[in-house]
Amino acid sequence: MNRSRFDFAVGLFVAIGLLAMAFMALKVGNLAGFDSGSGYAIEARFDNIGGLKVRAPVKSAGVVVGRVESIGLDAETYEARVLLRIYPNYRFSKDTIASILTSGLLGEQYVGLESGGDPVYLGAGDRLGKTQSAMILEKLISQFLFSKAAETPAKAP
Numbered sequence: 001m002n003r004s005r006f007d008f009a010v011g012l013f014v015a016i017g018l019l020a021m022a023f024m025a026l027k028v029g030n031l032a033g034f035d036s037g038s039g040y041a042i043e044a045r046f047d048n049i050g051g052l053k054v055r056a057p058v059k060s061a062g063v064v065v066g067r068v069e070s071i072g073l074d075a076e077t078y079e080a081r082v083l084l085r086i087y088p089n090y091r092f093s094k095d096t097i098a099s100i101l102t103s104g105l106l107g108e109q110y111v112g113l114e115s116g117g118d119p120v121y122l123g124a125g126d127r128l129g130k131t132q133s134a135m136i137l138e139k140l141i142s143q144f145l146f147s148k149a150a151e152t153p154a155k156a157p
Helices: 002-028 137-151
Strands: 040-046 057-060 063-073 080-086 097-102 109-114 130-132
Touching (some): 040 097, 040 130
Parallel strands (some): 057 109, 097 130
Antiparallel strands (some): 040 080, 057 063
């Protein structure tokens, strides 16, 4: 009888450990629906979103204030249309600027919000007027190389 209690305790411990690992994997991968669907949605349009993904964090001053809810392409203007779900306890002014930033040199991309000084706040369904697109590393490198090639005088044979 004592052996079966020990086996049960070990099995329970292993099951709890597996559940904890699954929980952490979902939380780290931003896949779990632990954030409630509450809050308000605002729209931002960008010329280029780089590698931004759905469920990417929306940060202000380094604090996560929301998540990217959806990404689409406007068929008329050919701009990326990004829907941001902002948590209900955060408010931003109408002149807030949205930028697509990267954590570290090659880290994940997120949307950064910089609030302005307008006394009127954004509400559900509002659109951000000012945005800054993602910096594409390959584009910057190619511009640098082409500018260096243009500076170098060609040698005559």
